Amino acid sequence: MIPAAFDYVAPATVPEAVRALTAGGEDAKVMAGGQSLIPVLRMRLAVPTVVVDLSGLTELTGVHDDGDSLRIGAMTTHYEVQRDPLVREHARLLRLATDTVADPQVRHRGTFGGSLAHADPAGDLLAPALALDAVMVCVGPDGTREVPAAEFFVDHFTTALAPDELLTHVKVPKLTGWGAHYEKFNRVAQAWSIVGVAAALRVADGRITDARIGLTNMGPTPVRARGVEEALVGQPATAEAITAAATRAAEGADPPTDGNADAEYRSHLARVLTERAVTAAVGA
Ligand SMILES: Cc1cc2nc3c(=O)[nH]c(=O)nc-3n(C[C@H](O)[C@H](O)[C@H](O)COP(=O)(O)OP(=O)(O)OC[C@H]3O[C@@H](n4cnc5c(N)ncnc54)[C@H](O)[C@@H]3O)c2cc1C
Numbered sequence: 431m432i433p434a435a436f437d438y439v440a441p442a443t444v445p446e447a448v449r450a451l452t453a454g455g456e457d458a459k460v461m462a463g464g465q466s467l468i469p470v471l472r473m474r475l476a477v478p479t480v481v482v483d484l485s486g487l488t489e490l491t492g493v494h495d496d497g498d499s500l501r502i503g504a505m506t507t508h509y510e511v512q513r514d515p516l517v518r519e520h521a522r523l524l525r526l527a528t529d530t531v532a533d534p535q536v537r538h539r540g541t542f543g544g545s546l547a548h549a550d551p552a553g554d555l556l557a558p559a560l561a562l563d564a565v566m567v568c569v570g571p572d573g574t575r576e577v578p579a580a581e582f583f584v585d586h587f588t589t590a591l592a593p594d595e596l597l598t599h600v601k602v603p604k605l606t607g608w609g610a611h612y613e614k615f616n617r618v619a620q621a622w623s624i625v626g627v628a629a630a631l632r633v634a635d636g637r638i639t640d641a642r643i644g645l646t647n648m649g650p651t652p653v654r655a656r657g658v659e660e661a662l663v664g665q666p667a668t669a670e671a672i673t674a675a676a677t678r679a680a681e682g683a684d685p686p687t688d689g690n691a692d693a694e695y696r697s698h699l700a701r702v703l704t705e706r707a708v709t710a711a712v713g714a
Contacts, residue, residue: 504543
């Protein structure tokens, strides 16, 4: 199918983009790399009045050092995130998760902000953003507001962004020196996650002192595995402690049943992948 007709605007500044969104009303759509939006338009799952293309907004690209956190522009591509030295040093979990996203073509066009704004429960960057306590910087006609990841993801493909707002940056607190791992289970190479586990941990004198665990595709939004975190902190970084903590991975999750896996199998995967992710993060 081809998309229904829409107006196209390519703003040169963020205020211009906001004005175009506001003028377009409820059915205006932002376009980043178009990796998810174009198929949605072609299937006519969305019939926007106007598409506001952010690709000219160079101010929304790149990774910047903001002291205690990194500021990542929404239009930074997955490829750029993967290769950025600041991300490697201070947000390794994000880099490892980005490595698992699709294939080089998608990683060259797809953006960090687009993935978060799209809020596909199977998207691999949502759980790391949640585990890292990232903060979304959103700009609309009333100005700028900051939304913590825990409040940003509202439902399947639904975020706290209003139709006339855009995500400009993401603040990612630095976890320098922490161990990290992203464990993804998918049906074929380069496919979306059936379940994924994002783990970031700090170990001192053989004991786990901090643990952040996020789950991909274990509910309509990414899930923070608080039970596992509680069970890990203070424990020795041993296989026994990790196995015991991982049994709590599916607590509080609401995994879907679909053509790839049923809810019970997803809960099993969450436990197994948590054990693997934490083990790898401890050894990292
Ligand atoms: C073949 C294929 C395989 C893929 N596999 C994976 C995978 O394994 N794991 C994974 O995580 N992802 C995967 N993806 C998705 C990929 O990561 C894209 O980055 C993601 O779809 C977002 O695309 P985009 O950045 O081009 O945003 P777009 O497609 O342009 O936009 C997506 C949505 O977000 C909104 N949006 C975009 N940017 C903003 C913004 N700054 N402010 C407000 N709203 C915004 C748009 O309006 C739209 O609704 C895959 C995509 C394809 C095509």
